[in-house]
Every structure is written in C-alpha cells, then in structure tokens.
Amino acid sequence: MTEMNFAEALVDALCVAMDADPKVSIIGRGISGHGAEAGADKRLVPYGDRVLDPPTSEAAVAMLALGASMTGLRMFHHFGSGVFAFEAWNQVVNEAANARYMSGGRLKSPVTYCMFHGLRQGGGPQHSASPHGAYAHNPGLEIVMPATPADAKGLVLTSIYSDNATVMLVHPTLLALRAEVPAGDYRVPFGKAAVHRQGKDVTIVALSRQVTEAMKAADILAQEGIDAEVVDPRTLVPLDETGILASVKKTGRLVIADEGPSFGSASEIAAMVAEKGFSSLKAPVARVNRPHTPVPFSPEMEAFLTPDAAKIAAAARRTVAA
Amino acid sequence: MNKQERLALFECMLRIRRFEEDVIRLAMAYDYVGRQHLYIGAEGAGAGACLALHKDDVAHTTHRNHGYLVARGSDRMAMFAEILGRDGGTNKGRGGPWHICDPDVGFHSTSAMVGGSIALAVGSAYGLMKQKSQAIAVAHFGDGTLDEGIGYESLNLASLLKLPVLFMCENNAKPGQRPSSMLAAKHLSHVPAALDIPTAVVNGANVEEVHAAAQKAVAHVRSGKGPFFLQADLERWPGSHQVHAAFPTGVTDIAMAWDSSKIDGKHADWIKTYDPILRHAKTLLAESVATQDELLAVDQRVTADTTKARETAEKSPFPVASDAAKQFA
Numbered sequence: 001m002t003e004m005n006f007a008e009a010l011v012d013a014l015c016v017a018m019d020a021d022p023k024v025s026i027i028g029r030g031i032s033g034h035g036a037e038a039g040a041d042k043r044l045v046p047y048g049d050r051v052l053d054p055p056t057s058e059a060a061v062a063m064l065a066l067g068a069s070m071t072g073l074r075m076f077h078h079f080g081s082g083v084f085a086f087e088a089w090n091q092v093v094n095e096a097a098n099a100r101y102m103s104g105g106r107l108k109s110p111v112t113y114c115m116f117h118g119l120r121q122g123g124g125p126q127h128s129a130s131p132h133g134a135y136a137h138n139p140g141l142e143i144v145m146p147a148t149p150a151d152a153k154g155l156v157l158t159s160i161y162s163d164n165a166t167v168m169l170v171h172p173t174l175l176a177l178r179a180e181v182p183a184g185d186y187r188v189p190f191g192k193a194a195v196h197r198q199g200k201d202v203t204i205v206a207l208s209r210q211v212t213e214a215m216k217a218a219d220i221l222a223q224e225g226i227d228a229e230v231v232d233p234r235t236l237v238p239l240d241e242t243g244i245l246a247s248v249k250k251t252g253r254l255v256i257a258d259e260g261p262s263f264g265s266a267s268e269i270a271a272m273v274a275e276k277g278f279s280s281l282k283a284p285v286a287r288v289n290r291p292h293t294p295v296p297f298s299p300e301m302e303a304f305l306t307p308d309a310a311k312i313a314a315a316a317r318r319t320v321a322a
Numbered sequence: 323m324n325k326q327e328r329l330a331l332f333e334c335m336l337r338i339r340r341f342e343e344d345v346i347r348l349a350m351a352y353d354y355v356g357r358q359h360l361y362i363g364a365e366g367a368g369a370g371a372c373l374a375l376h377k378d379d380v381a382h383t384t385h386r387n388h389g390y391l392v393a394r395g396s397d398r399m400a401m402f403a404e405i406l407g408r409d410g411g412t413n414k415g416r417g418g419p420w421h422i423c424d425p426d427v428g429f430h431s432t433s434a435m436v437g438g439s440i441a442l443a444v445g446s447a448y449g450l451m452k453q454k455s456q457a458i459a460v461a462h463f464g465d466g467t468l469d470e471g472i473g474y475e476s477l478n479l480a481s482l483l484k485l486p487v488l489f490m491c492e493n494n495a496k497p498g499q500r501p502s503s504m505l506a507a508k509h510l511s512h513v514p515a516a517l518d519i520p521t522a523v524v525n526g527a528n529v530e531e532v533h534a535a536a537q538k539a540v541a542h543v544r545s546g547k548g549p550f551f552l553q554a555d556l557e558r559w560p561g562s563h564q565v566h567a568a569f570p571t572g573v574t575d576i577a578m579a580w581d582s583s584k585i586d587g588k589h590a591d592w593i594k595t596y597d598p599i600l601r602h603a604k605t606l607l608a609e610s611v612a613t614q615d616e617l618l619a620v621d622q623r624v625t626a627d628t629t630k631a632r633e634t635a636e637k638s639p640f641p642v643a644s645d646a647a648k649q650f651a
C-alpha cells in the first residue's frame with residue numbers, strides 16, 4: 001500500500017500494465033487532467049511511442065484503437081473530456097460495443113475508452129456532459145466509474161485485461177483525492193459494489209464523485225440520528241444487483257445520487273429495485289440527479305443544478321419521513 | 323485603401339486588444355473565469371476579415387471567439403457580462419465565454435467543439451442560398467478543424483453544392499511545438515484545393531493584406547461562385563492557452579510603435595517584431611497616414627469605451643439561480 005492521489009493511481013495502473021505486457025498500448029494525453037495533478041503523466045514519458053499523442057480526430061482514433069485491439073494489442077484510449085468522445089459516438093456505441101458479440105465471439109476487442117465526465121464548474125453547456133447513462137444504454141459495453149484512488153487503479157487494470165470494450169468515466173474533481181492504493185497488479189472485479197459505510201436506516205447508492213458527497217451526507221445524517229449505508233456500484237455494466245438489493249433489504253429505503261440527468265443510471269437502478277426488491281421498500285425511491293436541462297455557465301445556476309451532500313441528505317430525510 | 327479605412331482597421335484591432343486585456347483583468351479579479359482562449363496577436367486576421375463583411379452576413383466560430391464578435395460590433399458590455407455569467411450577458415449567462423452569440427450582428431454561434439463552426443456555417447450558407455439571400459456565411463476556425471473528419475465533410479459539401487460560404491482559417495500551428503493540428507499535408511490549403519475550392523494564403527500579422535484578400539474572397543462568394551478558403555498564417559501569442567490569467571506580453575502601449583525603449587520582458591521580441599497592432603501603427607506613421615497624436619486619441623477613446631463596458635458588466639446581477647432548469651419555450 002502506498003498513499004497517492006487518484007491521478008497517480010490511474011497512471012500507476014497504466015505503468016503496471018505496460019511493464020507486465022508488451023501488448024498494452026496507450027493513446028491520449030492529459031490522462032491526469034489539466035490541473036495541479038497533471039504532473040502524474042510524466043511517468044508515461046519513458047514508455048516512448050507506446051503512448052501515442054493523436055491529432056484531434058476522435059472518431060478515427062477510436063477506430064484505430066478498436067482495430068488495433070482486434071489484432072491483439074490491449075488498447076487504452078483516453079479522449080480527454082467525454083464531450084470530445086461524442087465525436088466518436090458511432091465508433092464506440094455501434095462499432096466497439098457490437099464487435100465481439102457480432103463476430104459470434106470469434107473476435108476479441110480489448111479496448112478501453114477513458115474520458116472525463118461531469119459538472120466541473122464553468123464547463124457550460126458543451127463541457128459538462130455526464131454520458132455514462134447514454135453509454136450504458138448500448139449493450140456490449142462495460143461501463144466503469146471509479147470513485148477512489150484504489151478503485152481507479154484496480155478498475156483500469158481489469159478494463160485493460162477485459163476482452164470486451166470498456167468505457168471508463170472519471171470525474172475530474174476526483175483527481176486530487178488521496179488514499180492508500182495497493183501495489184502491483186491490483187484488480188477490482190467488475191460487477192461487485194463497494195460498501196463504503198454500513199448503516200441500517202437508508203441506502204445511498206452513489207456513482208463517481210457522488211460517492212464523496214454521499215459520505216459527507218451520511219456524516220450530516222448521523223448527527224440527526226439517521227444511519228445511512230453508502231454503496232458504490234463501481235461498474236454500471238455489469239451492475240451488482242445482488243449487492244444493491246441486499247443493502248435495500250437491510251435498510252428498506254433507497255436514495256440514488258448521480259450527476260447524470262434523467263433517463264439514465266439512477267432511473268435504471270430505481271427500476272431494478274422496484275422490480276426485484278419492492279417488498280423491501282418502506283418508502284418511495286428518491287433520485288438525486290441534475291435536473292433535466294442543459295448546464296448553464298453562470299456559476300450560481302450551475303451550483304443550483306449540481307447534486308451534493310446537502311441535496312442527498314435532504315432526499316434521505318424525505319425517505320425516512322415517508 | 324483610404325485613410326479612413328486604414329484607421330478603421332487600426333481601431334478595430336485595438337478594440338479587440340483592449341477587450342482581451344480587460345478579460346484578463348476580470349479573470350484575475352473573479353476566480354471562476356480565466357479559462358479564456360484569448361485573441362491577442364490574431365487581431366490582424368479577425369479585423370481584416372470581419373471588416374470585409376456586411377452586417378447581415380452570418381458567422382459561426384470556434385472557442386477563440388472574442389475577436390470576431392468585437393470586430394462585428396457586438397455590445398462589449400454584454401460580452402463582458404456573459405464572460406462573468408451575468409444576466410445582462412449576450413446569452414443571459416447561460417452560454418458563458420465559450421458560447422457567446424449575438425444574432426443581431428450576424429453572429430449565430432460559438433461552438434466549443436473543434437469542427438463545430440465549419441459545419442454550422444455550411445448549414446447557414448445552405449439556408450441563405452435557399453432563401454435567395456444576398457448574405458453569405460462565414461466559418462471562423464483554426465487549423466485544428468482539419469484534424470477532424472467533419473472539416474473535410476463540410477468542405478466537400480460546400481464545394482459540391484456551391485454554397486456561399488467563406489472558410490476563414492487561422493493557422494497558428496508551429497513546427498517543433500505541439501501544434502493545434504497535426505496535418506500530414508505540407509500545406510493546409512492543399513486540402514480545400516483538392517476539393518476544388520479556390521484558396522489564398524496571407525500573413526495574419528498584416529491586417530491590410532488580410533483585408534484586401536478577404537474583400538476579394540467575399541466578392542467571389544457573394545457573386546454565387548461557391549465557397550472560398552482564406553488562410554491567415556499566425557504566430558501563436560505566448561498566452562494563448564491560459565489556465566491562470568496573466569499578461570505575458572504586458573499591457574500594450576501604442577507608443578511602443580515609435581519608442582522601443584518601452585518594450586521589455588521575456589517576450590520583447592514578439593512585441594517588437596510580431597504584434598500586428600504595433601506593426602500597423604508603424605505602417606500608418608511611416609506612410610504619413612496618421613500622426614502619433616491621432617493614434618493616441620483613438621486609443622484613448624477605445625480604452626475609455628472598453629473600461630466603461632467592463633465596469634457596467636461587473637454591476638450586472640447574476641441570473642436567478644432557480645431559473646436554471648427553465649427551458650426557453
């Protein structure tokens with residue numbers, strides 16, 4: 001175990017993979033973002049041309065990664081912002097997502113598409129997208145959303161060694177988060193939720209940056225005598241239905257905290273629990289999402305839309321009072 | 323070009339420069355702005371091109387947008403207010419600096435996606451042609467746009483349909499540095515040329531050269547002969563990608579045009595040999611088109627206007643936060 005930040009953990013995973021396997025190949029720049037953590041990328045320099053800095057050609061580069069993965073390389077392609085990856089929408093959701101299945105399993109497509117997502121303050125309408133729900137809508141993709149440095153490392157390594165196309169979404173405000181990270185080839189299994197805090201009154205299922213907010217909300221709620229359990233699915237596809245249902249069975253109440261808008265991940269989790277865990281529920285499920293609207297630039301308006309600890313705590317209180 | 327036209331180019335460039343300097347001041351004063359893509363150093367290209375257009379010509383641009391909007395006569399108070407996310411902004415605080423638009427001066431959009439403006443301008447050209455308008459469309463974009471597939475698709479569509487669109491490309495790629503584009507072709511303009519689009523390449527630091535070429539290009543497009551690709555080669559200003567607000571080349575003093583002792587700092591060479599505004603000022607003085615006092619008077623007026631616009635914008639209130647989720651019906 002070594003303490004490091006989220007950005008360093010991402011880069012550490014890439015270095016571990018490249019050291020272990022000459023077939024691992026990287027495309028992208030700014031994997032550690034453009035803020036104070038950006039220096040973490042320096043560890044990639046000695047790998048020379050195993051790290052390709054591509055032109056601004058997202059669609060062609062996404063296909064370069066997919067095509068190369070079919071020849072046996074294990075490709076990790078970082079788009080920068082997820083809004084740039086929209087330029088490669090067809091390539092990810094129609095080509096990569098279907099590649100393995102439509103070959104009857106004869107092809108492998110070990111490609112990981114990594115990108116930043118989310119409300120980041122001042123991103124405005126075109127730089128604030130949270131596309132994880134939209135990706136998850138396309139069967140064939142594994143969808144990964146790490147919320148801690150250790151999960152960042154472990155999920156990158158599992159993605160790289162998965163033979164299916166994987167989309168990994170990173171919230172840029174998490175890059176500075178520091179915690180202990182296991183050394184070496186540490187892998188986090190897909191489809192296994194992490195319970196960050198045990199509780200008996202209400203389950204808060206939180207995604208990506210909202211895990212940090214949910215933990216803060218749980219502290220606020222604890223002072224009021226409400227005992228919240230915080231569950232992080234870590235991967236949206238596959239989704240740990242068993243883990244989520246077990247928690248809801250214990251608490252009888254469910255709040256889902258997700259930065260994405262409606263018609264997305266929170267809706268799917270709510271529907272799943274309504275179908276398979278209805279008898280456990282003592283109150284209606286509450287979703288804490290961004291409202292279904294474009295994201296305004298004006299800072300107070302953006303803050304108004306952004307899910308946070310206070311909004312999660314308020315939702316939890318409502319379910320407990322119901 | 324007569325004296326009035328040559329002075330108008332000077333004034334237009336200076337308006338852009340003073341505007342951008344105030345954007346830096348705002349970025350220093352308020353912590354949530356400052357991720358600006360400033361137009362300093364490119365004024366020759368923007369002023370030269372925009373002053374060749376009519377008021378009803380329809381423009382679209384990419385992220386480096388301030389210069390064109392100022393040149394087209396957008397209300398600078400409303401632009402500053404938008405940059406600050408205020409209710410009095412061009413986009414009522416919803417768009418922010420990356421999306422300033424002002425349809426009243428023919429400015430339909432800023433897309434923050436590389437490849438956005440070129441394709442939208444082709445769409446506007448189609449709309450204008452179908453409605454038999456005399457107006458033309460203009461796409462302002464950087465060399466980076468030709469990295470994107472949509473850049474080619476848009477050029478091809480425009481050529482195929484003979485659309486009335488001016489492709490105004492600002493090329494600031496620099497060999498040896500990580501450029502804004504990575505084109506395998508030796509010359510950007512070979513790409514549109516291969517699609518049968520006429521091209522011209524000019525020095526973006528020379529506003530009169532840009533303006534003359536833009537007038538010819540606009541005349542070609544307006545006469546119904548189809549698109550034109552005008553490429554202005556530029557040298558990147560040292561502060562062109564600011565994460566933290568800064569004045570790498572200081573605040574421009576017009577007197578630097580005749581008194582080089584005022585020039586110093588790490589980027590003194592850029593100021594001395596490249597700055598398009600000082601370059602044009604020197605030409606105007608050398609050819610006795612204007613006196614030092616005349617240039618200083620223009621600057622005084624422009625600086626006063628700009629300051630007033632900025633100060634008014636700073637007093638503009640924020641939009642009501644809870645209106646964020648309201649759509650425009």
Ligand SMILES: Cc1ncc(C[n+]2csc(CCOP(=O)(O)OP(=O)(O)O)c2C)c(N)n1
Binds near residue numbers: 384
């Ligand atoms: C589709 C897309 N991909 C990537 C980016 C990130 N990006 C912002 S500015 C820029 C460079 C653009 O270069 P150019 O258009 O030549 O403009 P310059 O900054 O050089 O003036 C890039 C790649 C983006 N905005 N949109």
Ligand SMILES: [Mg+2]
Binds near residue numbers: 464492493494
């Ligand atoms: Mg450029």
